[in-house]
Amino acid sequence: MSERLATVRRVTKRWGQAAIRGTGDAGTGRDGTGADAAGRAADRRTHAERRESRVAAGLSELERWLADQVGHGIAQARQTGPSDWDDLARRLVDAQAPGVAGTVTRLSRVLGAEDWPGLLLGEYALLHLLAVAHRRSAALPEPLRQTVRARVGFPVTRESVLATPAVRDHWHVVGDRDEEQERLVARRVWLAGRTTGRRAMVLSFSPAGQPAEPFPPPGATIDADLAFYPGASPLRALVAGQRGPVDAGPPPGTAVSEAPALIAEVLAADPWTDSWPLVLAGAVPGMDGVADGEGNALPLHPAAGVPWRLLAVSGGRPVTVAAEWTPRGLLPLTVWDERGGAVRL
Amino acid sequence: MSGPWEELVSTALVGAGRRAVPPEILLERAAEQVVRMRAGRRTGRAGLPAVAPEETLPPVPAAAAERLARMLAGQQSRLLTEWLETAAARRVRVPAALVPGLLDLGARDRSIRAHLGAVTGARGRWLAGLNPRWAYLLAEPAHVPPDQVWELGTSGDRRAFLTALRRADPAAARELLERGWDAETPEDRAAFVAILADGLGMADEPFLEAVLDDRRREVRQAAADLLTRLPGSRLALRMTARARRSVTGHGGRLRAEPPAACDTAMERDGVRARPPAGMETRGWWLQQVVAHTPLSFWPDHLAMRPDEIVRARIGAWEREVRMGWTRAAILQRDPTWARALFEIEPLTDLLTVLPPGERSRRAAELVAGHPVDGQMVMMLGGVPRPWGRRLAVAVLERIAETFRTQPWNAGELTRLAGERFDPAMHEHAGKVPELAETLRFRFDMLKELQ
Incomplete structure (x- = not known):
């Protein structure tokens, strides 16, 4: 057991440094200092305003498109869906709504199932709900508004996440999975807090074909501070700091x-x-x-x-x-x- | 309509416009429904498998289990058979998590199934009962307690049981077999007869002679193969009579005359009437008669020693008669004849009949005087592990030399050497790093399994 612990400790140390250093996450903010800082802040503001209006335009186009689909019937989706969705996803990327674009890209997954009409209607309905929620987001409670913005694809900087109060616990690594998408390997690591009972997911990316950032394997437990991305049902988190592995056995579970x-x-x-x-x-x-x-x-x-x-x-x-x-x-x-x-x- | 959701789906399929529903309303209702269904799903019922029986064997040491996991993931996977064979002999079992991977391998590779029966333990048999792809495992020996094995065990268990009983008490094993003979499957009957090779004697002759009337050719063949090893058996005498007519000697020269026909008596004695493709029919009969005649018959009949006999010119049918002797030397496990025949034509099958030391020496001599090519690799492939020191040293020299002169030709022999050398040789294989690495791997692997 002590040998295993030593290995975990070694891996954890390497990984911890990497996690703090940061991996290529979208929209990493870099704050300027000195005389031109004010000018840059102004640039950022206009940039942000432009983005808001482009996203709004993209999502209202999505609303019309969805209404058009169910208005005319989705019976032909197996034939026409994939190319329609590719076009739509491209337009949503142009509209700077990458989260929605990703959801649209994944729509073709439902076509393999026998009950695809029901699954597709469910996905269309949730996309509609997201577009409407974004249109009315000013009226939403703040955590839900954050959830909507994250799902639409507005970036959240690591700094702003790390600036929130972290949750310290003994975090059990309960699973991990690598998924290759467009020359990147996305690694999800799921964690379960021993005393808080909270669940977390740490997402990292590495170029395909290269070794991913080391992370303690399932079965390990780390004493760490996790900072959660904002939202109504927060799950995604960053490791804000960690004090190494602890020996804890299986995680407590629910029936x-x-x-x-x-x-x-x-x-x-x-x-x-x-x-x-x-x-x-x-x-x-x-x-x-x-x-x-x-x-x-x-x-x-x-x-x-x-x-x-x-x-x-x-x-x-x-x-x-x-x-x-x-x-x-x-x-x-x-x-x-x-x-x-x-x-x- | 069966429910609100199904109605929404059917409207969406044909188009909300056709049913005069505003599309936005349809999408909103659908969103509400889909979240309601996801959030409101209750647990269902599941059929659960019966609880697996307790394990009877101890688990392999942790280091050995970790190495096995790496091997299953691709590292030195050619050595898996040796790992499994060693673990089976040590009577240990693998961790449950590795059992599915091993059973998948066994589904593709028959050669490891017997080892899997032992090392996958009770969990392996439990899984084999759940997955038809793995059902083959239930026919392999599983090291279960012996009290009721003969009546209730898998066919693998029963074969293992009979093998052990035969070693301890040959007569008891044969009598046990005779009692329930008619109820056994043809596959089991053939396998059981082969088990009688251990401790074979004239006491088995009446039973084996009766088995020559079996309905299945494989079973008859197995009995005939054993009876040729008993010079006093009725089959041996009948074959000898045929051989006496077929091969005759005149002052150092031999003459062969194949049988004119293959009658039912010959077929009953295991001679197959139809030749394999490309073989002359009467020559095929002649070869089989020679192969099933006790070798002890020839020196008296021809008034020559075995080494003289195999060298003598025969003229027509020479090839068939020599093939017959070669087959006989292997079937009857006769080292004198095997040695004499190996001098004429070095077939590896003959080496298996020789004692290990001599086998190693003869193979070493052959390696020294033979170019490194496919034929040599095939010849050496027939020499079982572990290779004796003389053979290993000779092969190591040839590999080192080939790496200097024709490195592209050394790979296959190096891999074979890695599998067959005594792993303790790893310290002497420094000249060939790839080989040294494989031997070192095996050295550690076997140490972990002790």
């Missing part, structure tokens, strides 16, 4: 039967949430779901397949398992075996 209420609460605050880390304790994995002792089950995502590794580790017995909740089902991340060792799934 399967408590998970729906937990998700309902998250969605009530941020209806666009499509990913949330769950840590389930006393969970028995099956071929297509994760159940509690009474057989109440949460389904797995249809694309997840049979979770053979998870089944192998559990052997039909209750285990602690971390999974990413998505509207279509769970995507297993990590399981802790009977000796408390974490196994990536």
Whole structure:
């Protein structure tokens, strides 16, 4: 165990420096000093105003486009959708709304499913809701307004996030996943706070083909301060400071039967949430779901397949398992075996 | 309409315009519904698998498990078979998380299945029961307690059980087999007969002679192969009579005359009537008769020593008769004949019959005088691990030399050497870093598994 701890400590140290130094996040602000600072501030203001009006124009075009789609019917979406969405996404990028553009780009994922009309209508409806919410954002409570702006794609500087009060805890690393998108590898690391019970997700990018920034692996626990991006249901965070690894064993989890209420609460605050880390304790994995002792089950995502590794580790017995909740089902991340060792799934 | 959501979807499909619904209203209702459905989803019911039985074997040491995970991810994956074989012999099991990866490998590669039966433990069999792709595992021995194995075990368990019983008490093993013979599957019958090779004696002859009437050719063939090792068996006497007519000697020269026909009696004795593609039919019968005749027959019959016999000119059918002797030397595991035949034509299959020291020496001699090419790699591929010191030194020299003169030709032999050398040689392989690295890997790997 001590050897493992030493490795974790080494990795954590390297990673900690990198996290503080910062990775290529959009819109890293650089404050000028001295005589021309005032001039630059003025430039930034006009720049920001221009952006606001372009985003507003882009989103009202999106509103019209969505109304047009459902007005004429979405039956042909399988044929015409992908090229329409590419065009629309390009226009939204030009309108400086990259968050919405990304959502539009991902629409083609629903076409593989049998119930694609329902899934597509759901996505269109949530896009509509986002555009309307942005139009009326002045009337929204501040945290929800921040959520809307983040989902639309307004950048938030690292400095402004790091300036907020950090949350110190022993953070369990409960899962990670790399996803390649346009020559970049996006790494998501999900964390669970031991005493606060909070959940967090640290996102970092590295060029494809190059080793990603090291981060402690699932199963590790770090004593760290996390600064959360603003929002109504904050999840994304930065590591503001960390004091190294601690030996903590599996994270505390919730019962399967408590998970729906937990998700309902998250969605009530941020209806666009499509990913949330769950840590389930006393969970028995099956071929297509994760159940509690009474057989109440949460389904797995249809694309997840049979979770053979998870089944192998559990052997039909209750285990602690971390999974990413998505509207279509769970995507297993990590399981802790009977000796408390974490196994990536 | 089955519900508000389904109605919204159907309206969206045909177009809100057609149903006189303002599109914005449709989108707003849909947004409300979709969030309501996501937030309001309750748990469903799931069918859960039965709880896996407790493990009976201890887990592998942590370092060995970590190395196995790296090997499954691609590092030195050619050495996986040796890892599995060693772990199976040590009677330890792999961590549950690695079982699916191993079972996937076994689905593609039959050669490792027997080891998987042992090292994947109770969890492996439990998973094999859930995934049809892995069901093959249930036929492999699993090291389960022996009390009821013969009645209830997997066919792999029963083969392992019979093998052990045969070693301890040959007669008891044969009698056990005879009692339930008719109820066994053809695959099991063939495998069980082969197990009788250990401790084979004339006491087995009546049973094996009866098996020659089995419905399945594989089973008959297995029995015939064993009976040729018993010079006093009825099959050996019948074959000897055929051989006496087929090959005759006249003052140092031999003459061969193939059988005129393959009658049912010959077929019953394991001679196959149809030749493989490209082979002359009567020559094929002749080769099989020679292959199934006890080698002890020839010196008396021809009044020559084995080394003289294999060198003698035969004229027509020479190739078929020599192939027959070669096959006989391997089947009957006769080192004298194997040695004599190897002098004429160095086939690696013959080396397997020789004692390990001699095998290593002869292979070493061959390596020293042979160019490094595909044929040599194939020849050496037939020499099982671990290679003796003499062979290893000879191969190491050739590899070092080839790296100097034709480096592009050294790769395959280097990889083979890495798998077959005694890993303790790693300290002497410094001249070839790639080889030294593989040997060092195996050295550590075997140490971890001890």
